[in-house]
Amino acid sequence: MGWKLEPRREESRAMMLAAPVIAVVATLIAGAIVFTLLGENGPGAVYQIFVAPLLSLNRWQDLLVKAAPLAIIAVGLSVGFRANIWNIGAEGQYILGGLAGTGVALQTLDLEGGWILPLMILAGVLGGMAWAAVPAFLKTRLNVNEILSSLMLNYVAIQLLYYLMRGPWKDPEGFNFPQTAMFSADQTLPMAVPGTLIHIGVPIAAALGLTAWFLMVRSITGFQIRVIGLAPDAARYGGFRQASTMWLAMLVGGGMAGLAGVLEAAGPFGQMVPQFPTGYGYTAIIVAFLGRLNPLGILLAALVLALTYVGGESAQTVIGLPAAATGVFQAMMLFFLLATDMLVRYRLTRTTPAPARTAPAAAAGEPSAGSGRPGEPPPPAGDRIQRERTEAAAL
Amino acid sequence: MTPRLQLSGITKRFPGVVANDAVSFSVAPGEIHALLGENGAGKSTLVKIIYGVQRADEGGLAFDGRPVEIHSPKEARALGIGMVFQHFSLFEAMTVLENIALGMDDPPPRRELEGRVREVLNTYDLALDPHRDVHTLSVGERQRIEIVRALLQKPKLLIMDEPTSVLTPQEVEKLFETLRRLASEGCSILYISHKLHEIKALCETATILRGGKVVATCDPREESTRAMAELMIGGSLKDLTGKDAALTGAARLTVAGLSAPGEPPFGTALKDISFNVRAGECFGIAGVAGNGQNELLSVISGERRDGVSGTIAIDGKPITGLSVTGRRAAGLASVPEERNGHAAVPAMSLAENAILSARSRMGLVGGGIIRSGAARRYAAKVIEAFSVKATGPGAAAKSLSGGNLQKFVMGREIMQDPSVLVVSQPTWGVDAGAAAFIRQAMIDLAARGAAILVVSQDLDELLEMCDRIAVINTGRLSEPMDVKGISIERVGLLMGGVHGAHAGGDAAEKAA
Numbered sequence: 026m027g028w029k030l031e032p033r034r035e036e037s038r039a040m041m042l043a044a045p046v047i048a049v050v051a052t053l054i055a056g057a058i059v060f061t062l063l064g065e066n067g068p069g070a071v072y073q074i075f076v077a078p079l080l081s082l083n084r085w086q087d088l089l090v091k092a093a094p095l096a097i098i099a100v101g102l103s104v105g106f107r108a109n110i111w112n113i114g115a116e117g118q119y120i121l122g123g124l125a126g127t128g129v130a131l132q133t134l135d136l137e138g139g140w141i142l143p144l145m146i147l148a149g150v151l152g153g154m155a156w157a158a159v160p161a162f163l164k165t166r167l168n169v170n171e172i173l174s175s176l177m178l179n180y181v182a183i184q185l186l187y188y189l190m191r192g193p194w195k196d197p198e199g200f201n202f203p204q205t206a207m208f209s210a211d212q213t214l215p216m217a218v219p220g221t222l223i224h225i226g227v228p229i230a231a232a233l234g235l236t237a238w239f240l241m242v243r244s245i246t247g248f249q250i251r252v253i254g255l256a257p258d259a260a261r262y263g264g265f266r267q268a269s270t271m272w273l274a275m276l277v278g279g280g281m282a283g284l285a286g287v288l289e290a291a292g293p294f295g296q297m298v299p300q301f302p303t304g305y306g307y308t309a310i311i312v313a314f315l316g317r318l319n320p321l322g323i324l325l326a327a328l329v330l331a332l333t334y335v336g337g338e339s340a341q342t343v344i345g346l347p348a349a350a351t352g353v354f355q356a357m358m359l360f361f362l363l364a365t366d367m368l369v370r371y372r373l374t375r376t377t378p379a380p381a382r383t384a385p386a387a388a389a390g391e392p393s394a395g396s397g398r399p400g401e402p403p404p405p406a407g408d409r410i411q412r413e414r415t416e417a418a419a420l
Numbered sequence: 421m422t423p424r425l426q427l428s429g430i431t432k433r434f435p436g437v438v439a440n441d442a443v444s445f446s447v448a449p450g451e452i453h454a455l456l457g458e459n460g461a462g463k464s465t466l467v468k469i470i471y472g473v474q475r476a477d478e479g480g481l482a483f484d485g486r487p488v489e490i491h492s493p494k495e496a497r498a499l500g501i502g503m504v505f506q507h508f509s510l511f512e513a514m515t516v517l518e519n520i521a522l523g524m525d526d527p528p529p530r531r532e533l534e535g536r537v538r539e540v541l542n543t544y545d546l547a548l549d550p551h552r553d554v555h556t557l558s559v560g561e562r563q564r565i566e567i568v569r570a571l572l573q574k575p576k577l578l579i580m581d582e583p584t585s586v587l588t589p590q591e592v593e594k595l596f597e598t599l600r601r602l603a604s605e606g607c608s609i610l611y612i613s614h615k616l617h618e619i620k621a622l623c624e625t626a627t628i629l630r631g632g633k634v635v636a637t638c639d640p641r642e643e644s645t646r647a648m649a650e651l652m653i654g655g656s657l658k659d660l661t662g663k664d665a666a667l668t669g670a671a672r673l674t675v676a677g678l679s680a681p682g683e684p685p686f687g688t689a690l691k692d693i694s695f696n697v698r699a700g701e702c703f704g705i706a707g708v709a710g711n712g713q714n715e716l717l718s719v720i721s722g723e724r725r726d727g728v729s730g731t732i733a734i735d736g737k738p739i740t741g742l743s744v745t746g747r748r749a750a751g752l753a754s755v756p757e758e759r760n761g762h763a764a765v766p767a768m769s770l771a772e773n774a775i776l777s778a779r780s781r782m783g784l785v786g787g788g789i790i791r792s793g794a795a796r797r798y799a800a801k802v803i804e805a806f807s808v809k810a811t812g813p814g815a816a817a818k819s820l821s822g823g824n825l826q827k828f829v830m831g832r833e834i835m836q837d838p839s840v841l842v843v844s845q846p847t848w849g850v851d852a853g854a855a856a857f858i859r860q861a862m863i864d865l866a867a868r869g870a871a872i873l874v875v876s877q878d879l880d881e882l883l884e885m886c887d888r889i890a891v892i893n894t895g896r897l898s899e900p901m902d903v904k905g906i907s908i909e910r911v912g913l914l915m916g917g918v919h920g921a922h923a924g925g926d927a928a929e930k931a932a
Binding site for chain 1 (some may be wrong): 527721722743745748754758764765766767775776785786789792811818
């Protein structure tokens with residue numbers, strides 16, 4: 026008597042939606058246990074990180090401000106992930122977006138006008154795109170794995186940032202601190218809600234999420250991306266080219282990461298500093314998967330991950346939890362998400378002596394018996410249950 | 421005489437369907453027994469139960485008069501049951517001998533194994549070099565590996581699952597000789613097929629399954645193929661109509677000097693292929709799988725354009741430089757061999773699958789935005805016109821049976837009213853009723869003036885519906901032949917790659 030995983034006939038939609046919830050709950054429980062074993066106050070840590078911030082109105086402002094860049098980056102990444110294009114370089118593209126915007130800002134420090142901020146934002150988007158264009162070019166021309174090339178460019182971006190901060194872009198009046206001059210009022214994001222920390226990046230993130238959702242469901246480009254991800258051969262048959270999808274996904278991902286970067290630079294930071302990269306580009310990968318690669322889900326997931334940042338900070342001050350706790354919780358969340366995702370395609374069954382239940386799995390022992398050629402369908406396929414699935418099924 | 425194998429009341433249920441319903445029959449020693457039925461009739465489930473891959477919910481098996489329970493293929497082999505599957509499980513990059521050793525439960529040392537393999541090859545007069553790499557072998561030779569694997573166990577019962585679907589007529593004859601010889605030595609053979617004339621030629625008894633039940637047991641040598649076919653489908657067969665009236669006019673699809681590299685790693689390069697298909701004509705390309713059919717189809721559809729030389733033209737206008745979408749706009753429609761994941765996206769709805777290939781010709785997209793209403797309406801029209809069994813345009817493609825999905829795919833292309841339709845294996849794995857429907861729909865399209873190119877391994881299908889046939893072998897296309905008065909033997913030789921006068925030779929002997 027024991028447990029075993031058995032393939033499902035169809036992916037479970039209920040489990041697909043339940044998996045992120047299960048992962049978050051499992052993270053809370055496992056987190057409490059781990060920190061207790063480490064000699065900390067485990068339940069207290071979980072409370073400080075995941076509950077306390079929700080009870081304070083001021084913390085909600087922090088939450089939205091932290092969630093905005095995560096959501097923007099993750100929405101961009103989800104486009105590529107849907108097409109099985111693995112852009113791991115959002116961190117670098119975020120930095121380049123921030124640097125490109127800063128470049129414009131430093132050239133326009135003495136100028137005034139409403140055109141400056143839009144120009145900075147445009148530069149930020151282009152900066153992120155340019156950084157993402159490198160892996161896209163290498164992939165389409167030389168078939169270089171985009172996971173490696175985009176990831177390695179993150180380190181190049183960080184070094185570029187350090188160089189600019191310590192060299193050409195250092196504020197001449199900054200007492201030799203490695204940072205740029207503060208941006209002017211025309212170079213800083215206006216607040217969306219006056220008197221709070223909530224800058225216009227927050228509504229921009231929400232609007233982008235909704236737009237992306239609409240385009241993925243209703244536009245032919247979104248359709249192209251979904252088909253490439255689900256069935257590459259069918260995409261070729263449908264006249265969608267792999268290379269153009271690669272470019273599209275990388276440029277959208279890079280552009281959105283760059284946008285998040287310039288919004289952070291012109292918003293919360295108000296200047297460029299070496300501490301600019303805070304791992305948003307990596308965390309956004311977790312956000313994208315926690316949100317099921319669905320732009321609406323991503324908006325929610327961004328709030329959850331933002332909670333770990335905000336709560337992690339307050340846990341440091343209130344109960345003296347180490348700063349690394351945030352990372353531990355984020356990593357556990359990804360771990361549990363990947364684990365529970367297994368249940369979308371498999372179900373957990375008890376192995377009992379009753380033979381009938383185990384029959385479909387037994388076919389796996391004889392590879393040629395269940396081969397997926399179009400000839401004879403394997404027996405479970407003979408079960409012709411017609412199941413109505415909505416258009417959103419693929420989301 | 422004690423039957424070699426006796427099935428009594430075998431019942432197997434899957435959620436929502438009874439695959440086998442109280443199936444009983446017996447096979448005598450030395451008998452060649454046909455198991456006949458359409459796809460989905462329950463043949464595969466039944467043999468999987470006999471071979472220990474699956475277990476029956478009810479009923480029992482007796483082997484040589486002794487009741488047995490078979491829990492695994494290993495136990496089946498120990499009893500003396502051998503099986504040759506329809507789809508081979510071979511490693512292309514390894515030799516014949518290595519593949520045989522990998523498939524054994526307890527392989528002997530290499531040298532001893534080679535001796536035993538050679539002994540089997542000699543005894544049954546099978547042409548096969550144990551040291552050849554599998555990727556260099558023809559399909560017939562690959563099947564021989566599977567047969568040798570089974571024969572090494574000295575089986576008392578050999579199960580053959582659709583063994584001839586990929587063989588040339590000469591290879592089929594050779595296979596039958598081997599099987600008759602085995603039977604004469606007392607080995608029983610359970611022969612699964614839906615090709616009736618083969619069963620008439622080979623088998624002594626036939627058990628016909630429909631919907632999981634035994635509907636008849638007969639002597640196939642006494643019955644007409646038509647009577648057996650009607651028992652199989654449980655209705656009357658319709659003949660194709662309108663073929664004689666097909667008027668053939670000017671060339672619509674012209675292919676000249678077409679060459680292209682093979683698909684890696686073991687694909688076949690196309691070499692200087694030229695032919696044309698006229699308005700109102702069905703043009704067939706016969707050949708054994710893997711001789712460049714997939715390459716030819718993807719080069720014509722525009723899915724592969726790298727390294728292609730030569731010209732393809734529709735109504736005299738070259739389309740060689742156009743993309744897939746451009747070629748569709750120029751009037752080309754195509755259906756690749758593989759339905760799941762190539763002609764259709766399994767996880768998407770039928771309406772979305774309509775968008776995949778019909779979006780520009782049927783106006784399913786406007787200004788970059790999908791017209792979901794139009795897509796659903798077009799999918800519904802296809803479902804209706806091609807009597808596709810589905811809950812509606814929202815049904816996922818993977819929820820359809822193979823035959824119904826193929827009907828949907830064919831309907832999606834045909835209802836765009838293309839001027840040229842290029843199809844590979846239009847009725848592969850499709851039941852007889854749906855196959856007849858699909859063939860009729862193609863002939864009707866031709867009658868409206870379209871040019872139809874059919875690539876198929878099923879020679880009978882091509883002879884039934886085509887006006888001219890050419891044979892593809894190792895990437896070269898033979899001269900087209902008129903179907904009226906065609907020599908089957910000549911087609912078979914061309915399929916086997918013999919262009920000279922070596923009557924009776926096949927690819928294997930030429931290679932050996």
